[in-house]
Amino acid sequence: MTGIIFDVQRGSYVNGPGIRTTVFFKGCNLKCTWCHNPESQDFEPQIMFYKSKCTSCGICRNFCESKESCIICGRCTRECLTGAKALCGKKYTADEIMEIIKKDIPYYKNSSGGVTFSGGECMLKIDFLTELLQKCKENNIHTAVDTAGYIPYSSFEQILPYTDLIIYDVKCMNSTVHKKYTSVQNTLILDNLKSLLLIDKEIWVRVPIISGINDSEEEINELKSFYEMYGYPQKTELLPYHSLGEHKYEAINKELTRFNTPSNDKMQKLMKLIK
Numbered sequence: 001m002t003g004i005i006f007d008v009q010r011g012s013y014v015n016g017p018g019i020r021t022t023v024f025f026k027g028c029n030l031k032c033t034w035c036h037n038p039e040s041q042d043f044e045p046q047i048m049f050y051k052s053k054c055t056s057c058g059i060c061r062n063f064c065e066s067k068e069s070c071i072i073c074g075r076c077t078r079e080c081l082t083g084a085k086a087l088c089g090k091k092y093t094a095d096e097i098m099e100i101i102k103k104d105i106p107y108y109k110n111s112s113g114g115v116t117f118s119g120g121e122c123m124l125k126i127d128f129l130t131e132l133l134q135k136c137k138e139n140n141i142h143t144a145v146d147t148a149g150y151i152p153y154s155s156f157e158q159i160l161p162y163t164d165l166i167i168y169d170v171k172c173m174n175s176t177v178h179k180k181y182t183s184v185q186n187t188l189i190l191d192n193l194k195s196l197l198l199i200d201k202e203i204w205v206r207v208p209i210i211s212g213i214n215d216s217e218e219e220i221n222e223l224k225s226f227y228e229m230y231g232y233p234q235k236t237e238l239l240p241y242h243s244l245g246e247h248k249y250e251a252i253n254k255e256l257t258r259f260n261t262p263s264n265d266k267m268q269k270l271m272k273l274i275k
């Protein structure tokens with residue numbers, strides 16, 4: 001089986017416990033306007049172009065064999081000396097990904113780390129994801145799946161036997177606001193979270209906090225009431241919005257919406273509430 005992967009980050013300390021390798025699947029069924037990885041949203045490979053790095057040397061044009069329209073072969077990205085062009089997304093087999101993952105087995109063992117599958121939405125490629133998770137378990141590697149949860153619960157049932165940790169992104173508790181900024185309502189997402197909280201599985205909930213959108217006390221209190229009804233996850237992380245991905249919007253020719261980062265005081269207050 002194959003899947004389009006846009007990044008594999010080794011030696012990471014985020015996305016789960018210990019030292020991890022994070023595998024980023026390309027393609028997402030949410031379109032969060034604040035996404036710091038906008039290149040993760042489209043399902044197909046893309047060429048990213050960083051105008052500010054381009055010296056207009058013309059090398060890329062000389063190497064391009066498709067003069068009519070770009071066929072995303074990636075050749076120009078390999079020839080460009082300044083890094084102005086980059087290929088985002090490449091087809092991999094599960095064995096090719098496992099070869100990369102297995103290089104860091106000693107680090108996983110020494111740090112109680114492992115592998116995290118993320119995206120995009122990795123669960124949209126459920127059979128490919130299941131194959132990768134099974135192969136990790138055959139190698140005794142701890143597995144985490146990072147998801148926004150907008151998928152049928154049957155997909156969770158398929159991966160749960162091979163998944164040690166679910167990292168569950170909750171964008172917003174207010175469904176109207178959720179729809180406005182992510183393109184979908186949150187009913188299915190919260191229904192799936194409810195089902196997951198009711199079973200014996202480690203869950204970390206992550207909430208991106210965007211100033212003026214979902215940083216009110218009401219929002220966090222609503223999440224807390226949800227936990228009180230269905231159970232608390234092992235961890236809840238509130239992540240303040242950052243603008244580090246803004247330059248990528250121009251690189252993929254996508255319109256950028258600017259948001260504000262909540263203050264430290266606000267973050268402290270919200271964290272206290274959820275604890």
Ligand code: SF4
Pocket residue numbers: 053054055056057058059060061079080081082083084085
């Ligand atoms: S090779 Fe790179 S720097 Fe040169 S024109 Fe192409 S994108 Fe610009």
Ligand code: SF4
Pocket residue numbers: 047063064065066069070071072073074075076077
């Ligand atoms: S990706 Fe391939 S087809 Fe597209 S511009 Fe570059 S060399 Fe040409």
